[in-house]
Amino acid sequence: MPSKPPEITMDAVYTKPGYLFRRMQQIAVSIFIEECREFDLTPVQYAALVAIQNHPGIDATRLSAVIAFDRSTLGSVIERLESKGHVERKPSVEDKRVKLLYLTKAGAALLRNIMPFVDRAQARMLAPLKSTDRKMLMALLSQLVDLNNEVSRVPLRAEDALEHLGKGG
């Protein structure tokens, strides 16, 4: 007869949402990088490009609200996008603190070309599930992220993107 089992088993990790969210994030990034290898773009860089394309002349602070990404880290992300020639930073004439963000032609072209690869990556993440299960998971996840929006350090504020209009650099 074996001695009494430890009070805390690996189920204290494996069956918990925190662990599963971490694993799924690892897997999602891994698939994205693999599918988009030839473009040398990370998921966050992709999100930033889409947001800048949608809101030309946005500044870094508002961009961070639009993609729910920490402002401190966003600086280096933009730097990399700039050094790769996908993004331009122009100082605002109205507010000397602000640098306005624009896609370069190369950045816009990249975004068009990468879309089918991104789509394939997103499809692969959910591929192991049946169609109905995919829809169910996405619906529940969207709800949960939305309902927990205020919890994270950088809540999503999609409407912030509009504030730059009329302030044009």
Next chain:
Amino acid sequence: MPSKPPEITMDAVYTKPGYLFRRMQQIAVSIFIEECREFDLTPVQYAALVAIQNHPGIDATRLSAVIAFDRSTLGSVIERLESKGHVERKPSVEDKRVKLLYLTKAGAALLRNIMPFVDRAQARMLAPLKSTDRKMLMALLSQLVDLNNEVSRVPLRAEDALEHLGKGG
């Protein structure tokens, strides 16, 4: 009538699983850190402590397989746990490359004490959903992580933990 909308809208980000997994991971970590503030422990450090408690004398490579965590990063995680006095690293007599991992008494006590706080954090992550939706989400997520296990760089290999038995330091 406004001009034709951009081909690529923010839905190319917001409605995609990759974005939602990233957001949910951000939120999960944020809640964990908040609930466990007084213990100064991160989610990964918690997972490592649980695994070491379950498999005393495990080495770093096997530990990485048991918590599906990159071997390169795990070194610094263990270092931090060691410097906080939660973990001991003892060289193996049988294999001079290997350092065997053990919880200290303080580490074991910490693990016991933190459990209710971890449970509260895990519950908070799913709190906005109805009970049936919580169960549904967890079931789908568990399936998906399991079915995608081989995709990530460090697949989960829970059974690896047993290999150290009989090799005792």
Next chain:
DNA sequence: GCGTAATTGACAGTATACTGTCAATCAATA
């Protein structure tokens, strides 16, 4: 038992992701 494979831990490098701080600048108001 010897040369080669593989394993192990460590390290360098890149990229998120967070906390906190700072100076420059702008806005709001007394």
Next chain:
DNA sequence: TATTGATTGACAGTATACTGTCAATTACGC
């Protein structure tokens, strides 16, 4: 207008998370 407070971008510091490399060591095929 002068002071105060908020905003903005930059930076330092910590902690994941990955790729790739390396030397020491072990295991294995012959």
